[in-house]
Amino acid sequence: MTKQLEKLMFVQGGRCFFCDQRIPATEASVEHLIARANGGANSEDNCVACCKSLNALLANKSLKEKLRIVLNQRGQFKCPACYSSKETPYSTESNGLRLERLSRISADLKNRHPALPRTVNALRNTIDAVFQKKLTAEDISSILDELQSSGRITISENKVEYQLAP
Ligand SMILES: [Zn+2]
Structure with missing residues (x-):
C-alpha cells in the first residue's frame, strides 16, 4: 500500500469512500475524483480510497458521470427536503x-x-x-x-x- 493510500484508508476508517464497506488492503485503491487524464491533481483534495472494482469502472469518466453512477446506487441517499416527506430516512434500516x-x-x-x-x-x-x-x-x-x-x-x-x- 502506498503512503497516500494508507493515509486515505486511515482517514476513512478503513472503509470505501463510496460503498462504506470495510475493504482489505489488497482491494483498496486510490480514486482520483477528477481523473488524472482530465487534469485532476494527485492531492488529498482530489483523492479518495475505494474498492478496486469501482475504481476501474469510474476510470477516466467525468466527475458528472461519476456522480450519476454513485447516485444511481445509493438508495438511502436523501436530500434535506426529503426528510419532511412521510417516508423517514430510517425506513431502510436493517x-x-x-x-x-x-x-x-x-x-x-x-x-x-x-x-x-x-x-x-x-x-x-x-x-x-x-x-x-x-x-x-x-x-x-x-x-x-x-x-x-x-x-x-x-x-x-x-x-x-x-x-x-x-
Ligand atoms: Zn466500495
Missing part, C-alpha cells in the same frame, strides 16, 4: 438495528419496574433518554409502534400499560 433498539428499551423498562412511565409522553421521554437523545421523533414513534405491535405495551388514551415478560 431489521437487526430495529430489534436491537427494541430489546434495549425493553430491558430498560424492565429495570424501571414498577416505576414505569405511565403516559405516552413520559414513555417517549424515557426512550429519548435511553438513546441519549439521538433519535428523531419518527424513530421514537416507530419504537412505540413496535412495542405495541409486539404486545409489550398497550396504549389507550395516552395511558400506557405494560406486558413485559419477566
Whole structure:
C-alpha cells in the first residue's frame, strides 16, 4: 500500500469512500475524483480510497458521470427536503438495528419496574433518554409502534400499560 493510500484508508476508517464497506488492503485503491487524464491533481483534495472494482469502472469518466453512477446506487441517499416527506430516512434500516433498539428499551423498562412511565409522553421521554437523545421523533414513534405491535405495551388514551415478560 502506498503512503497516500494508507493515509486515505486511515482517514476513512478503513472503509470505501463510496460503498462504506470495510475493504482489505489488497482491494483498496486510490480514486482520483477528477481523473488524472482530465487534469485532476494527485492531492488529498482530489483523492479518495475505494474498492478496486469501482475504481476501474469510474476510470477516466467525468466527475458528472461519476456522480450519476454513485447516485444511481445509493438508495438511502436523501436530500434535506426529503426528510419532511412521510417516508423517514430510517425506513431502510436493517431489521437487526430495529430489534436491537427494541430489546434495549425493553430491558430498560424492565429495570424501571414498577416505576414505569405511565403516559405516552413520559414513555417517549424515557426512550429519548435511553438513546441519549439521538433519535428523531419518527424513530421514537416507530419504537412505540413496535412495542405495541409486539404486545409489550398497550396504549389507550395516552395511558400506557405494560406486558413485559419477566
Ligand atoms: Zn466500495
